Amino acid sequence: MLGFSKGPTQAGALACTPHDDIAYKGSRLNVGKILAHVGLIPAAPPDRLKQQVDRLIADNNGRFHFASLIRCTVERHDRKAGTWKGSGGGMLDKFIASPFGKSVASNCTTAFLRDLPQETRLIVMFGLGTGMNYVASAYALLRHARPGAWKMINAVAYTDGRITVVHVEHFAAQGALIPNWLGERDHPRSRLGLLSKAAVQASGVGNFSGGMGMADQPVLAGKHFQAILASAPLNQATFLCQGSSSMLFEHGTRLYRLTLEGCGHNFLARQWAQGNRNVVEVIHDYGAVGPSDASFRGSENEFYWLAEVERLISVDEASEPLLASLLSGLLDDNDDLPANAVLAEQCLALAGEHPALAGVLITLARAAEFAQRHECDVDAKLDNLMRRPATGELVWTDPLGGCFYAP
Numbered sequence: 001m002l003g004f005s006k007g008p009t010q011a012g013a014l015a016c017t018p019h020d021d022i023a024y025k026g027s028r029l030n031v032g033k034i035l036a037h038v039g040l041i042p043a044a045p046p047d048r049l050k051q052q053v054d055r056l057i058a059d060n061n062g063r064f065h066f067a068s069l070i071r072c073t074v075e076r077h078d079r080k081a082g083t084w085k086g087s088g089g090g091m092l093d094k095f096i097a098s099p100f101g102k103s104v105a106s107n108c109t110t111a112f113l114r115d116l117p118q119e120t121r122l123i124v125m126f127g128l129g130t131g132m133n134y135v136a137s138a139y140a141l142l143r144h145a146r147p148g149a150w151k152m153i154n155a156v157a158y159t160d161g162r163i164t165v166v167h168v169e170h171f172a173a174q175g176a177l178i179p180n181w182l183g184e185r186d187h188p189r190s191r192l193g194l195l196s197k198a199a200v201q202a203s204g205v206g207n208f209s210g211g212m213g214m215a216d217q218p219v220l221a222g223k224h225f226q227a228i229l230a231s232a233p234l235n236q237a238t239f240l241c242q243g244s245s246s247m248l249f250e251h252g253t254r255l256y257r258l259t260l261e262g263c264g265h266n267f268l269a270r271q272w273a274q275g276n277r278n279v280v281e282v283i284h285d286y287g288a289v290g291p292s293d294a295s296f297r298g299s300e301n302e303f304y305w306l307a308e309v310e311r312l313i314s315v316d317e318a319s320e321p322l323l324a325s326l327l328s329g330l331l332d333d334n335d336d337l338p339a340n341a342v343l344a345e346q347c348l349a350l351a352g353e354h355p356a357l358a359g360v361l362i363t364l365a366r367a368a369e370f371a372q373r374h375e376c377d378v379d380a381k382l383d384n385l386m387r388r389p390a391t392g393e394l395v396w397t398d399p400l401g402g403c404f405y406a407p
Contacts, residue, residue: 002125003069003171012055018059023066028053030171037182038168038200040124040340054165064236069125069138070108076101082178083222096137109145121163127170128156131319134167135167136173152251152389154241155314156192157199164203188316195314198241200251218289220247220258220304222252222293228258228304231289242359246398256281258306260292262405265305276366278359280386283309302404312386312395323357323394324382326350337378344368360385360394367399 003024024031032049035041041052056064075084076095095101113123127134132155139158143150148160157166169181169192180187183194220242221383228234237249237256246259261266271279288303317324330337330346337343345367351358364380377400384398 001064001066002123003068004127005068005074005332006072012019016111017379020054023052023057024171027139027171030173031179033182034126034168036123036170037165037237038197040200040205045060056264067112069113069141070105071112072104072108074101074104081328091150105141106144109141113142113253114145116163123163124200124205125165125167126323128167131316132156132313133162134302138165142377150193152311152313153199153202153250154195155386156313159203164199164205165201166196166199192314192382195241200211202238202240220245220293221258222289224293224304226291228306233308235294236260245401255309255311256306258289258304259289260294260302260304260360261398262288262303262305262372263402264400266306266405267370267400268396269307271363271366276359276363278395280312280365280395281388282307283310305405310388312397313389315382315385315387315394317382320382320385320394322354323360323385326357326361327380327382330380336381340368340378343380344372357394360396363396371402372398374402374405376405 002018002187008186009125029050030212032041032044032046032053035053036043036049041049042103043049045051056062057066078085096105106186123139125134127138129135129137135156139150139152142158142160142165146160148162150158150160152158153164156168157164159165165363169178169189171178173181176185176187177189179185181189181191181193213373233251233254234249236255237251240248240250240255245261246257249256249258257265269282269285270277271313272282284307286306286308290304291300291305292302292304294302332338338346344365347361347368351361351365354361364378368381370376379399379401384396386397387393388395
């Protein structure tokens, strides 16, 4: 379990406070909530959660080790405020922006994280950062400290094949950040909490999974689904995470998406084949791989659809405020989109006004035209967009809803 650094307050407390009482002082309940959410400790009432964390920190021979990415106390000078700061948003990436800060962070990470015990399989790192900047900065430090076959698992986790690093919400995050991440409220940040949970479960370390695992309630189920899991390529793959009507599986570096939404699957496959860079790359389209297990009227013409797709990283309103505003502006007072023909016109007009976002908006217009032809629904939420890590391009991953698809 890694924080960023030993803060100034904690460093001063070492002179008069027992060491086991210092870490996460005043925030241990939040630490317990976060660990329970990702399945590393059992869920429990608040007083028992705090007691669990107290015992874990005091246990020198337990499964958990608590430390910080940078072992010393560090501060950076905030020129605008004219003060020195040891915490706050953007601390890591702003600290290592200076040559001295980069040297400290690199040396400390190399000294303490390069040669980990063989038993160490999971690093949980407190902090996501605005626009996921903490994740990106820590990923760069670890790749430098531990050269190897590093890859992103999802927007909050990465691995070199030996250890898995999973970022979670910071235990001292202010306001609604922790409740939103925990899923206590309907908020886009809840998705990040689910991604953290899925990555911990995929590491094989957690024993107390409370959500998104195959042992719970997968969104897809039935005899045809089981037959697909038993067949190539998914018979070699492991479950990663799931959405409302699709599931992601991985095998090595490969990522597979199994969905019931035929319209969205075929729209994305066609757009990629036609050279549209603003949709997820469909590396291999397996097409319809089995009939749907749904039993309601009309579902006899629906199928499971499978594709190998690229790995992407998430975006949110903080990282894409203009796009979030434009998409929100398409909705009426009832949060409904206009008719598909009108939506397509509006998106094309916005593309002309905002050239930097033209590809995303033109693709949404094409989705509206596709929806008009195939009688499906456009889902124009920011949650359905992600970023291509290598190029920074924004891509649609799930812009259409509707299971029935007829060519």
